[in-house]
Amino acid sequence: MRCTRSFQLFVFASLFVGAIPLRSEEPGSIEALPTDPKLAKIVLIAGSNVFKPGEHEYVAGCAVLRDLLNQSPGVASVLSLDWPKKPETLAGAKSVVFLFDGGDKHQLLAADRMAQVRKLADEGVGFVGLHQFVDVPKGLGDRMRDLMGAAWEKGHSQRAHWGHKYATFAEHPTSRGVTPFEIDDGYLFKLRFVPEMHEMTPLLRTVSPKAASQELNDEAIVAWLYQRVNGGRSFTFTGTHLHASLAEEGYRRFLVNSILWTADVEIPKSGAPVSLTAEGLNKYLKNAPTK
Numbered sequence: 001m002r003c004t005r006s007f008q009l010f011v012f013a014s015l016f017v018g019a020i021p022l023r024s025e026e027p028g029s030i031e032a033l034p035t036d037p038k039l040a041k042i043v044l045i046a047g048s049n050v051f052k053p054g055e056h057e058y059v060a061g062c063a064v065l066r067d068l069l070n071q072s073p074g075v076a077s078v079l080s081l082d083w084p085k086k087p088e089t090l091a092g093a094k095s096v097v098f099l100f101d102g103g104d105k106h107q108l109l110a111a112d113r114m115a116q117v118r119k120l121a122d123e124g125v126g127f128v129g130l131h132q133f134v135d136v137p138k139g140l141g142d143r144m145r146d147l148m149g150a151a152w153e154k155g156h157s158q159r160a161h162w163g164h165k166y167a168t169f170a171e172h173p174t175s176r177g178v179t180p181f182e183i184d185d186g187y188l189f190k191l192r193f194v195p196e197m198h199e200m201t202p203l204l205r206t207v208s209p210k211a212a213s214q215e216l217n218d219e220a221i222v223a224w225l226y227q228r229v230n231g232g233r234s235f236t237f238t239g240t241h242l243h244a245s246l247a248e249e250g251y252r253r254f255l256v257n258s259i260l261w262t263a264d265v266e267i268p269k270s271g272a273p274v275s276l277t278a279e280g281l282n283k284y285l286k287n288a289p290t291k
Contacts, residue, residue, distance in 0.1 A: 027063035027079055027284050031089050034076035040094045040263050042069055042077045043084065047100025047107065050286045056131075057243040058099045060284035064246055065097065067280065068256050071273040075265060083107055090116065095126030095233075095263035099240065102135030102152070114143065121147055121232055126262025129236040135188060148234045149200050149226030150191040161186045161241070164206040166250070172201060174225065174235075174257040177271020181250035186241035190219045199227040203258070204237070223254075225261065233262040246281055249274060 034041055046062035059081065066077040082100070084090055096117075100107050108114045121127070127147055135152040136144045144151035152159075165182040169175035193200065197218065204223035205216040223237040235258040245251050252274040257267050 027059055027066075029079075031078060031080050031084060031086050033078060033086070033088060036076070037092070038074070039076035040074055040265050041092055042075060042095045042097065042259065042263050043080060043089060043093045044077060044097040045080045045083060045100065045107070048081045049101065053285060053287075054243050055241060056101075057285060060243055060286060061130075061240060061246070062097065062099050063284040064243075064276070064281065065255065065259070068252060068272075068274050068276065069259060071275060072256070072260060072265065075260070075263075083110070083113060090120065093120070093125055094265070095128060095259060096120065097128040097130065097259060098133045099130040100132070102132030104137060106132075106136055108136070114140075117147065118143075121228065122230060124230055124232040126232060126264065127234040128259050128262055129234070130240045131186075131238060132188065134191065134236055134238065141192060145192065145194050147228070148236050149224060149228075150193040150221075150236065152188045152238075153192045156192065157188060157190045159186065159188050160208050162206070162208045162210070166204060166206075166254075169254075170201060170203050172203070172225070173267045174203065174254070174261050176257060176267050176269055178254045178257065179250035181245075181248040181254070183239065183245040183248060183251055184242060185239035185245060187222045188238035189222055191221070191238075193218065193221075194226075199229075201225040201227075203254075223258075225258070233264065235259065235262050243281075243285065246276065247278075249276075252276060 044062040044066055047058040062079055066079050069075050069077040129148050134144055134148055134150055141151040141153055163184040167180040169178050202221045202224045205220040206222055207214050207220045226234040253271045256272040256274050260267050260272055
């Protein structure tokens with residue numbers, strides 16, 4: 001089932017009611033490290049730029065995900081802006097979540113960050129790539145495929161926005177407790193995957209209502225799991241464009257379950273806890289830019 005354009009706008013507007021007021025609270029301590037080494041440390045790296053209120057709210061999105069992840073027993077999440085400033089932030093991490101711009105603005109292009117990520121991969125650390133993470137400049141596609149199982153390739157891959165209702169999910173622990181959800185999102189699709197989709201588990205497929213073919217084939221994959229060669233786990237979802245989508249419980253649980261899977265944390269049979277109030281959803285939103 002796909003949204004009509006009018007229904008897409010209705011869903012978007014209804015989710016956004018009350019979602020653009022001025023930020024009422026900062027995202028809390030940055031790089032506040034857990035003191036208990038027994039806790040599964042998950043580091044969320046958020047780009048600090050923003051385009052429009054409610055869109056590409058990387059900091060607000062990661063702050064909410066941090067709060068949601070911390071509802072799971074045995075988990076301690078750490079928020080970092082742009083890239084960890086403390087060397088100990090990434091040390092001992094079970095998983096790292098990346099949510100920032102891609103392409104020529106990709107955070108991995110700066111300094112020795114690609115080498116840092118490669119070292120984490122060799123240690124078996126889990127990776128989560130959200131929205132534009134798999135969009136890297138030409139020549140880095142193989143490195144990204146090695147990390148995440150796929151890469152966005154200029155001249156072949158595509159990006160666009162549309163609404164879609166997800167009602168069926170893969171038979172996998174990441175789907176535990178995930179209820180149907182309907183979101184309007186901006187996707188990267190028609191990606192270049194590893195040969196023969198080796199060790200990949202597709203999770204979500206969707207096609208633009210404007211596409212000539214409505215077939216949900218591999219070009220329609222927008223979320224997947226990847227078991228890396230060295231045993232590390234990766235999860236990618238090329239959506240997460242709109243902050244308002246986090247109002248959907250099924251969407252929140254889908255993301256949190258998948259992040260926990262990359263950290264090798266047991267997912268409850270009913271799914272991870274993902275309680276969220278309207279205040280909790282909106283409190284980290286960035287102020288509208290002053291004109």
